[in-house]
Each structure stands twice: as C-alpha cells, then as structure tokens.
Amino acid sequence: MVPPELRYTKDHEWVRVxxxxxxxxITEYAAGQLGDIVFVELPEVGKTLDQFATFGVxxxxxxxxxxxxxxxxxxxxxxxxxxxxxxxxxxxxYGEGWMVRITLSAPDEVDELLDAAxxxxxxxxx
Amino acid sequence: MPYGPHTTGDRERMLATLGIDSVDALFADIxxxxxxxxxxxxxxxxxxxxxxRLQALAGRNRTDxxxxxxxxxxxxxxxxxVDQLLLRGEWYTAYTPYQPEISQGTLQxxxxxxxxxxxxxxxxxxxxxxxxxxxxxxxxxLMTCRATRRERVLVSKAVHPHYRQTLAAYFGGGLELDEVPxxxxxxxxxxxDLAALERLLADADRPVxxxxxxxxxxxxxxxxxxxxxxLAHGSGALFVSVVEPVSLxxxxxxxxxxxxxxxxxxxxxGIPPQYGGPFLGILxxxxxxxxxIPGRLVGMTSDVKGRRAYVMxxxxxxQDIRRDKAASNICTNQALLALAASxxxxxxxxxxxxxxxxxGAARAARLEAALAAAGARRIHPGxxxxxxxxxxxxxxxxxxxxxxxxILAGLVLGDVLPDEPSLADGLLVxxxxxxxxxxxxxxxxxxxxxxxxxxxxxxxxxxHHSQVVEAAR
Numbered sequence: 124m125v126p127p128e129l130r131y132t133k134d135h136e137w138v139r140v141x142x143x144x145x146x147x148x149i150t151e152y153a154a155g156q157l158g159d160i161v162f163v164e165l166p167e168v169g170k171t172l173d174q175f176a177t178f179g180v181x182x183x184x185x186x187x188x189x190x191x192x193x194x195x196x197x198x199x200x201x202x203x204x205x206x207x208x209x210x211x212x213x214x215x216x217y218g219e220g221w222m223v224r225i226t227l228s229a230p231d232e233v234d235e236l237l238d239a240a241x242x243x244x245x246x247x248x249x
Numbered sequence: 250m251p252y253g254p255h256t257t258g259d260r261e262r263m264l265a266t267l268g269i270d271s272v273d274a275l276f277a278d279i280x281x282x283x284x285x286x287x288x289x290x291x292x293x294x295x296x297x298x299x300x301x302r303l304q305a306l307a308g309r310n311r312t313d314x315x316x317x318x319x320x321x322x323x324x325x326x327x328x329x330x331v332d333q334l335l336l337r338g339e340w341y342t343a344y345t346p347y348q349p350e351i352s353q354g355t356l357q358x359x360x361x362x363x364x365x366x367x368x369x370x371x372x373x374x375x376x377x378x379x380x381x382x383x384x385x386x387x388x389x390x391l392m393t394c395r396a397t398r399r400e401r402v403l404v405s406k407a408v409h410p411h412y413r414q415t416l417a418a419y420f421g422g423g424l425e426l427d428e429v430p431x432x433x434x435x436x437x438x439x440x441x442d443l444a445a446l447e448r449l450l451a452d453a454d455r456p457v458x459x460x461x462x463x464x465x466x467x468x469x470x471x472x473x474x475x476x477x478x479x480l481a482h483g484s485g486a487l488f489v490s491v492v493e494p495v496s497l498x499x500x501x502x503x504x505x506x507x508x509x510x511x512x513x514x515x516x517x518x519g520i521p522p523q524y525g526g527p528f529l530g531i532l533x534x535x536x537x538x539x540x541x542i543p544g545r546l547v548g549m550t551s552d553v554k555g556r557r558a559y560v561m562x563x564x565x566x567x568q569d570i571r572r573d574k575a576a577s578n579i580c581t582n583q584a585l586l587a588l589a590a591s592x593x594x595x596x597x598x599x600x601x602x603x604x605x606x607x608x609g610a611a612r613a614a615r616l617e618a619a620l621a622a623a624g625a626r627r628i629h630p631g632x633x634x635x636x637x638x639x640x641x642x643x644x645x646x647x648x649x650x651x652x653x654x655x656i657l658a659g660l661v662l663g664d665v666l667p668d669e670p671s672l673a674d675g676l677l678v679x680x681x682x683x684x685x686x687x688x689x690x691x692x693x694x695x696x697x698x699x700x701x702x703x704x705x706x707x708x709x710x711x712x713h714h715s716q717v718v719e720a721a722r
Contacts, residue, residue: 162540167398180574182540187565187574 124243125150126217130233131242137217138193140233145194148221149181149212152246157183160212165201165222172196174232178223194232196225314657315688319636319679321409323517325605326683331519331592340588349561356559360547362587365594369497370511371504372533376544378587379530382514383415386491388532388577389512390416392541393459393487394424401425402459403449405441407466408491410665433671439468439629443476450484457484463491464500469636470629478507494518494531496634498602510534519593520586529586540566543577605682609635612680619693624700628675636679638662644674647699654695
C-alpha cells in the first residue's frame with residue numbers, strides 16, 4: 124500500500140500538495156525497479172514547468188530515466204542532498220529522497236492525478 | 250571465390266521466408282529519386298595490373314619533400330614497437346565492446362590510455378575517445394552548455410580554423426558561438442585579445458557557458474591561459490583548453506592553470522601524419538563534469554575474488570542506453586589509435602616525451618634563425634614552442650615554387666585566415682625532433698633565392714626574373 128495522503132502519476136512520480144505548493148519525488152516502486160540510484164539531475168530554482176514536462180533525470184546502475192513534472196508551476200526548491208547522496212531516493216523515497224518543490228500555477232491539475240488506490244491498481248497491473 | 254557472407258541460395262531462402270521476390274522490394278518505401286544511383290566504377294581488373302595502376306597513382310605523392318608543415322598535424326619519430334604491437338591479432342577487435350567486461354584486455358588498454366592522458370593533462374577524467382581534435386573541441390563546447398545551462402560559447406580566433414568550423418557546425422542547432430579576436434600588434438600580437446574577451450563576457454543578457462582557447466595557439470604562440478581562465482571563471486563560464494599533447498611535457502598542463510576541460514589532437518603521439526586521418530580526439534575534464542563527458546570511461550575495481558578487474562563505467566550517459574538523450578551521438582572510440590598513443594607514451598616515457606618537446610623547440614629556434622638570416626622574419630614577437638609564422642612577400646607563389654625545390658614551406662596563412670590582414674603574406678612553419686639541419690639549410694637557401702628574385706623582379710621588372718632565379722640556384 125502506497126502512502127494514502129499523496130497523489131501519483133502514471134510515470135511513478137508522487138506529489139504532496141500543501142496549499143499552493145507541492146513536493147515531488149518518485150515512488151518506492153519506481154526506485155525499486157530502477158535499482159541503485161547513482162545520480163539525480165534536478166532543475167534550477169526559478170525554472171517554470173508545464174504539467175508532464177521533463178524536469179530532471181534519474182540515473183541508476185542500469186538505466187537513465189526522465190522525471191516528469193506532475194503539475195504546472197515554478198521550482199522553488201530542489202533537494203541538494205541528492206547530489207552527494209542519491210541513494211536517499213532508494214532508502215527514503217517519500218521523505219529524505221524528495222526531489223523538487225513547485226509553486227503551483229494551475230492547482231486544479233491535481234484532480235487529473237491518481238489517488239493512492241488508483242496508483243496501487245496501476246502497479247498491481249504491472 | 251565468394252567474399253560476401255551470403256550465397257545466392259541463402260538470399261533466396263531469406264526472401265522466401267519474407268514472402269517477397271527481390272531485395273529491391275525492401276527499399277520500396279524510399280522514393281526512387283532518393284535511392285543511390287549505380288556507382289560509376291570500371292569493371293574488374295587482374296590483380297597484377299590493378300597493383301601497377303595503384304602504385305602509379307601512389308607514385309604521384311611527394312614523399313621526398315623537406316617538410317615544415319605542422320598546423321595541427323606533426324611529424325615525429327615513432328619507435329618501431331608501436332606499429333609492431335598494433336599488428337597483434339588481439340587488438341583487431343579493439344573497437345568498443347558492447348559486452349565489455351568479457352574483454353578485460355581491451356578494457357585494460359583503454360584504462361591505460363585514460364590514465365596516461367590524465368597524467369599528461371593533469372585532469373581527473375579522460376574519455377576514450379573521439380574522431381579528432383576538432384570533434385573533441387566541439388564536444389567540449391557542448392559540455393560547457395549542458396553543465397552551465399547557458400547557450401553561448403566564446404572561442405578564440407587563435408584556435409585551429411578547422412576546429413572552429415566544426416564547433417560552428419555542432420552549434421548550428423541553436424547555440425551561440427562568438428569569436429574572440431586576436432591582438433593586432435605590439436608584444437602580444439597574434440594571441441587572444443583579453444580586453445575583447447572581457448567585453449564579450451560582460452554582456453549580461455547573453456551569459457557565456459564556456460571560453461575556448463588553444464595552447465600553443467594555431468599560430469604557434471603561447472597564450473596567457475591563466476588569465477583567460479580567470480576571466481572565464483569570473484563570469485561563471487567554464488574554461489576549455491585546446492592542447493597539443495607533446496607540448497605538455499614542457500608546458501604547464503591544463504589542470505595546473507584551472508582549465509575545466511582539455512581537448513586536443515592525439516596524432517603526435519605515435520600516429521603518422523596520414524593523409525586525411527584517422528586521427529585521435531583527446532577529451533578530458535574535472536571530476537565535477539564527469540557526467541557531461543561523452544565517450545567511454547573505464548574504471549579499475551576488484552572482482553568477487555578480490556582480483557584486479559576493469560569495468561566500463563557510467564555507461565548510462567551513452568548512446569547505446571540513453572539514445573537521443575546521450576551525452577553525444579557524434580561519438581566513437583578510436584580505440585586502435587588510442588592504443589598507439591598508449592604504447593608510444595609507455596615506450597618513450599616522461600623523460601623521452603620531454604626530450605621530444607625540447608628538441609622540437611631547439612630545432613624550431615634554429616629554423617627561426619636560419620629563415621631570419623635568409624630574409625624571412627617572424628611576424629609575431631611573442632614566445633612560441635616549435636611553430637611560428639614568418640613574413641614572406643608573395644607567400645602563396647613562393648610556397649608553390651619551393652615545392653619545385655623539394656621544400657614544403659609550411660602552410661600559407663592567407664588561405665586559412667583570409668580575414669587577418671597581418672597574416673596575408675604569412676607562412677606557418679614548424680620543426681620537430683625529426684627536422685634535420687640539412688632540411689633547414691635547404692629551406693633557408695630556397696627562401697633566400699626566392700627573396701632575391703622577388704627583390705630584383707620588383708625593382709627591375711619581370712623581364713629578368715627567370716635569369717635571376719637561375720643565377721640564384
């Protein structure tokens with residue numbers, strides 16, 4: 124069971140919405156599928172993104188994957204700790220392994236995302 | 250005797266399996282107009298006659314000339330073991346292996362190349378390898394844009410014109426490339442204009458990703474690399490040094506003056522100056538840029554039993570995994586040439602390389618003195634290592650006539666830098682450890698004869714020209 128208070132994308136990002144800000148990371152399932160994560164490339168603070176635009180790259184020992192912004196907005200923070208400790212994405216994907224915080228420009232987009240039950244169904248279907 | 254892998258029978262079986270009746274059907278999707286027309290080749294010839302024809306063609310090459318041509322490609326003595334070891338069958342599959350760890354010997358050879366070059370350039374990471382110095386320089390420019398997320402690069406006009414052309418081609422897709430002019434006169438003539446660089450860097454609306462300068466520069470002159478690097482870093486740009494590897498045995502290496510990236514042509518390291526290549530692109534960077542550097546990286550580790558083992562590392566940046574988002578898709582490993590460079594460096598060693606560079610400088614000093622005595626003086630006053638520009642009236646014609654005297658008088662600068670008036674009558678000449686006294690004397694005598702005939706022709710008119718040339722001979 125994934126954390127019930129979060130929303131999810133089909134590309135395996137999670138979002139924690141608090142007011143007009145959202146924190147974004149990748150799910151435990153995604154981190155497990157990628158294997159040991161060795162590098163995370165994140166955007167500069169201030170960059171604006173459209174929903175589902177590429178905002179960064181996550182690299183594991185076996186693959187490199189793009190990161191997609193679940194919601195439109197501008198970057199207000201990126202998790203600098205991941206530069207030196209990318210393994211936080213594996214060990215604590217919903218906590219210390221967060222990636223960016225976004226100030227939302229279209230909060231209604233949240234309704235388009237999966238809830239926990241929907242995401243659970245997605246990964247159960249493989 | 251069939252040379253192709255498939256017999257007619259093989260082909261027929263494959264076509265039957267596919268349910269088509271000719272190979273042409275596979276290309277039906279390509280419009281007729283875009284398909285290759287038949288090649289206009291003569292019919293087959295007997296081997297003896299073909300060999301004779303090719304030998305006659307090869308005979309038209311002038312291999313007898315006393316050569317003073319450098320301009321990015323340099324003649325050096327290559328110890329006999331370099332070519333002999335390259336002939337070993339073990340190396341015939343030296344191209345980048347796609348199941349790499351099974352080929353420990355190949356990986357070790359790449360690791361050795363990267364280690365030797367890292368020591369030479371004094372930077373953390375060397376990738377194996379690139380097509381040539383021009384491609385490596387262009388990749389370095391792209392690295393600075395990715396790392397800084399800026400889209401404008403400044404390149405000194407004293408970087409090899411071919412490298413600048415390649416940069417322009419790579420940057421044609423939407424990145425900006427501006428040239429930093431040369432100092433026109435005075436003690437620093439022919440080097441990168443620092444005041445102009447400072448002005449170009451100051452444009453706040455167009456932040457600069459990287460500054461590219463060459464040491465020695467295309468005109469053979471030594472550049473104030475520390476200053477160029479300081480100016481680049483002062484505006485948040487990265488600094489790329491384009492190097493000639495032999496020179497690094499006697500000049501400060503890029504790592505010592507703060508370069509973030511080094512690029513260069515590896516040909517002087519045991520690879521003969523073959524017509525048109527193949528060449529060897531060197532690319533190196535600091536550890537901070539390791540994820541931006543394209544090309545193969547090999548690391549040393551230990552296997553489960555604790556034995557030394559080599560692995561290809563950080564492969565996820567590369568085109569076979571990351572496809573269109575790879576660090577580069579214009580990338581190869583010139584593995585056999587990288588191996589030649591490794592064998593060369595390991596054979597002559599650090600002291601030997603210093604001797605090669607120092608002897609080249611000494612031969613060039615003798616060349617400078619001989620040409621000056623003959624009337625061809627240097628254009629620039631600044632220090633050089635083993636290549637420099639001399640002023641010769643009517644340089645292009647003199648260059649052509651010297652070939653008839655058995656002398657390849659370097660490069661006509663007006664041909665490659667036509668928009669630099671100070672170089673219009675310039676010849677770029679070089680010497681290395683293989684340049685003999687006899688060759689230098691021959692060149693100086695040829696220049697003296699040409700200049701005498703030029704002076705006489707200029708003062709007495711062209712009627713006496715041929716007699717004077719004859720007398721000078």
